[in-house]
Amino acid sequence: MTSTKPTVKAELAPSGSAPSVALHAGTSDPRTLIMRNLQQSGIYIAFVALVLLFAFLTDGVLLSPDNITNIVLQYSHILVLAIGMVILIVAGHIDLSVGSVVALTGAVSAVIVIQQDYPWWLGVLAAIAVGVATGAWHGFWVAYVGMPAFIVTLAGMLLFRGLTLQVLDNISLSPFPSQYNDIAIGFLNGLLGGQGYDAFTLLIAGIAVIGYAVSVFRTRLARIRYQQSVESFPLFVVRVLLVAAVVMYFAWQLAHSRGLPIVLIILAVLVIAYGLMTQNTVFGRQVYAIGGNLSAATLSGVKVRKVNFWIFVNMGLLAGIAGVIYSARTSGAQPGAGNMFELDAIAAAFIGGAAVAGGVGKVTGAIVGGLFMAVMSNGMQLEGIDQSTQSVVKGLVLLLAVAFDIYNKRRAGATR
Amino acid sequence: MDDDVLLEMRGITKRFPGVTALADVSLAVRRGEIHAICGENGAGKSTLMKVLSGVYPTGSYDGEIMFDGEPVHFGGIRDSESVGIVIIHQELALVPYLSIAENIFLGNERRGRGGFIDWNRTNRDAAALLASVGLDENPVAPVIQLGVGKQQLVEIAKALSKEVRLLILDEPTAALNDIDSAHLLDLLRRLRDQGITCIMISHKLNEITAIADSTTVIRDGRTVETLDMRSGDVSQERIIRGMVGRDLDSFYPDRVSEPGEEVLRIEDWTVWHPVQPRKVVDGASLNVRAGEVVGIAGLMGAGRTELAMSVFGRSYGRDISGRLFMHGRQVRARTVAEAIDNGIAYATEDRKRYGLNLIADVRANVSAAALGKLARGGWVNGNEEIKVAEESRRDLNIRTRTVMDQVGTLSGGNQQKVVLSKWLFTDPDVLILDEPTRGIDVGAKTEIYAIINKLVARGKAVIVISSELPELLGMCDRIYTLSAGRITGEVPVAQATQENLMALMTKEKELAG
Numbered sequence: 001m002t003s004t005k006p007t008v009k010a011e012l013a014p015s016g017s018a019p020s021v022a023l024h025a026g027t028s029d030p031r032t033l034i035m036r037n038l039q040q041s042g043i044y045i046a047f048v049a050l051v052l053l054f055a056f057l058t059d060g061v062l063l064s065p066d067n068i069t070n071i072v073l074q075y076s077h078i079l080v081l082a083i084g085m086v087i088l089i090v091a092g093h094i095d096l097s098v099g100s101v102v103a104l105t106g107a108v109s110a111v112i113v114i115q116q117d118y119p120w121w122l123g124v125l126a127a128i129a130v131g132v133a134t135g136a137w138h139g140f141w142v143a144y145v146g147m148p149a150f151i152v153t154l155a156g157m158l159l160f161r162g163l164t165l166q167v168l169d170n171i172s173l174s175p176f177p178s179q180y181n182d183i184a185i186g187f188l189n190g191l192l193g194g195q196g197y198d199a200f201t202l203l204i205a206g207i208a209v210i211g212y213a214v215s216v217f218r219t220r221l222a223r224i225r226y227q228q229s230v231e232s233f234p235l236f237v238v239r240v241l242l243v244a245a246v247v248m249y250f251a252w253q254l255a256h257s258r259g260l261p262i263v264l265i266i267l268a269v270l271v272i273a274y275g276l277m278t279q280n281t282v283f284g285r286q287v288y289a290i291g292g293n294l295s296a297a298t299l300s301g302v303k304v305r306k307v308n309f310w311i312f313v314n315m316g317l318l319a320g321i322a323g324v325i326y327s328a329r330t331s332g333a334q335p336g337a338g339n340m341f342e343l344d345a346i347a348a349a350f351i352g353g354a355a356v357a358g359g360v361g362k363v364t365g366a367i368v369g370g371l372f373m374a375v376m377s378n379g380m381q382l383e384g385i386d387q388s389t390q391s392v393v394k395g396l397v398l399l400l401a402v403a404f405d406i407y408n409k410r411r412a413g414a415t416r
Numbered sequence: 417m418d419d420d421v422l423l424e425m426r427g428i429t430k431r432f433p434g435v436t437a438l439a440d441v442s443l444a445v446r447r448g449e450i451h452a453i454c455g456e457n458g459a460g461k462s463t464l465m466k467v468l469s470g471v472y473p474t475g476s477y478d479g480e481i482m483f484d485g486e487p488v489h490f491g492g493i494r495d496s497e498s499v500g501i502v503i504i505h506q507e508l509a510l511v512p513y514l515s516i517a518e519n520i521f522l523g524n525e526r527r528g529r530g531g532f533i534d535w536n537r538t539n540r541d542a543a544a545l546l547a548s549v550g551l552d553e554n555p556v557a558p559v560i561q562l563g564v565g566k567q568q569l570v571e572i573a574k575a576l577s578k579e580v581r582l583l584i585l586d587e588p589t590a591a592l593n594d595i596d597s598a599h600l601l602d603l604l605r606r607l608r609d610q611g612i613t614c615i616m617i618s619h620k621l622n623e624i625t626a627i628a629d630s631t632t633v634i635r636d637g638r639t640v641e642t643l644d645m646r647s648g649d650v651s652q653e654r655i656i657r658g659m660v661g662r663d664l665d666s667f668y669p670d671r672v673s674e675p676g677e678e679v680l681r682i683e684d685w686t687v688w689h690p691v692q693p694r695k696v697v698d699g700a701s702l703n704v705r706a707g708e709v710v711g712i713a714g715l716m717g718a719g720r721t722e723l724a725m726s727v728f729g730r731s732y733g734r735d736i737s738g739r740l741f742m743h744g745r746q747v748r749a750r751t752v753a754e755a756i757d758n759g760i761a762y763a764t765e766d767r768k769r770y771g772l773n774l775i776a777d778v779r780a781n782v783s784a785a786a787l788g789k790l791a792r793g794g795w796v797n798g799n800e801e802i803k804v805a806e807e808s809r810r811d812l813n814i815r816t817r818t819v820m821d822q823v824g825t826l827s828g829g830n831q832q833k834v835v836l837s838k839w840l841f842t843d844p845d846v847l848i849l850d851e852p853t854r855g856i857d858v859g860a861k862t863e864i865y866a867i868i869n870k871l872v873a874r875g876k877a878v879i880v881i882s883s884e885l886p887e888l889l890g891m892c893d894r895i896y897t898l899s900a901g902r903i904t905g906e907v908p909v910a911q912a913t914q915e916n917l918m919a920l921m922t923k924e925k926e927l928a929g
Contacts, residue, residue, distance in 0.1 A: 226799040281795055282788055293772065293773040296769075297773070299752060301751075
């Protein structure tokens, strides 16, 4: 720290232009730059390494068109849950009931569509409505009664599992009509034809890439307008091209399998919407403020109860969507559906960099955390590793991910 | 002065990646003296004490430590404690739900046969130690029932149980009121007379001049000087000169006071304790005008913070009654959001617990109380937000590399400026500052005073709550005194002295006693 200057500088006169150059100064030391980036992007690097490892071990089967499609179809419901879960974890809560809620919403949908013969979309709406209701139930107890989420949702886990059994009368219901199943296992293909590949998939991916490029370019322009530091233009172009290449490769592989999975579109919309919501809206930012320091947030005028209530409602909504996806994929409802889903979702959030104490975590992180586990399971299945070993490995990965987070924090703290 | 030296630290240099925290620091402490260490925040005082107590083990720094004539090498706190060096940190390290006796002997339990704890001996020894520090409490009472002042005494009793020879106290009176502070200083004198050497880190220069035998001043990680205080002619100004490397010609900057229209008025304000059946604030009435600084003086427990927080959106207490006026119009501010909307801002006395999100960056903290101003349709303009934070950083001289740095990494004074930035961004009409300079260094204090003056010059109304009477006398136009929840006086600054304020602040208690 520098010594106090002889004259006290505390100008409060409003002056318009030029935020200082110091914004650039922070990025000069290459070591801190690498360390900071490693902390933030550790999971992304680990994910890429994992994909390469299993691609190598499986002789490329992991990245084959059919297998990529399978991974998307098999784990989408966990990813949907992880989005809601990471938001709760950032705010300092948890939800242990989502597995039971997935079962309950699927069961309600099955009763309406399979047993009562109502149209398939009514089942979807009912499932989502039931999900929202369970979220409101949890939100009420946590936000307005002031109970710890751990207890409330532990009770919810038992409660909604019991209701599932009652709704289903202890038996499984199947099958759903094919329109309903398509939500989870359907594909948009053949809309534009193509020679051995699906042109429509490539078109959508192309539009997505262009949309991405335009959006990051506009962000860059706005940053420059505000005189903030931006990466050099060649680096910027390389980054955009890299993202475009990965997306197009992924689309190319899908186009050579069965086309664009409907569930992937649902997932993409959710990830983009929630990513933007958490980072760029007042509501999202208040979630981080609550998790970072509850008292400070309260004394800054954040309506803590309201925010807490709505993030639980949101979790219920997403659990309802996951319930629809899962029941559609299994084409039915089982009393034991969704068992342990909550743990997969929680693990995805923590592997994706969420902090145990709250205040830190990202939707994109949770998605990558979920994909990390998905690729790990899938890769081990391809390798013929049995279920028990898979469970051991998953457990260790979760442990190490959180240990890495704690180690990083201690390191960061020790350099001060 | 070649007296009997107990501790000598020679040429201590401690480097962290990118920073040299200590550069060739030397310190010599005579046997049986009270040795004060002062310096601005970030000067290296705490780092030096961490080196001494073994928190930074031998090998992680350069230089040598001689204790009682022998070179010592500490690998950890246990090593330093084994030779009788005990440090009491600013944040007390007591376990709230354990008893006083259990806390005293924590990690050093009085054991009987078979390794089980001998409770009789534990409590008997604890009682003896409590008597020696002058604390009249039952050793089996849980620590949480004690006030901060008494907890401090428990910490000292704990140190005595380890047969301490050199006691290090880091800001021991920072959280204490004047009476508890005086009591603690008396105790330190008594311990000195019993032969216990004492190092005291403190910002309170009046205490240092009152109690210390020597004072070492540290600035920017270097020893500036060691002053012999026994003659009694070393003034506070002399110490300040060493700390800041200059004379503080005007510690409290001058200000032309031209109060305008009344901004905030409360009438007959009464607040009940959230759980106990008693009034914390009792029928208080006060007002503050535009361009005016009004002080609230009161001892700890007088209800100062409680009064302020209850006005600020009822964030403290229950069954709050009374009337609140802004610009002469009665308003309701039942939530913090409503209080902010009405132009009230409250900067807390405990910035780490109630003021800041320490794991978030400067930018997010500055915008936290008025994020809506940066948003359209719920969407925050991130670039505008960074611009606002940059402006705050420049205007208030917040020393940080970028506004994306974590607030937890800043020094106390800079954190306080972030808190002020947050509230300034809400553009309040009245700003309530609760202990705005607690735990921050002299240089940052003058900066805060200058900021307050600038605000007042722009027509804001400011209420300052402070335990330091000289600060109130230096800053305010009018001072209210608060005692046991009642306003016991309203004194224009021209007529106020520390003595008559103190008399008003203790009025109720004397009547009751």
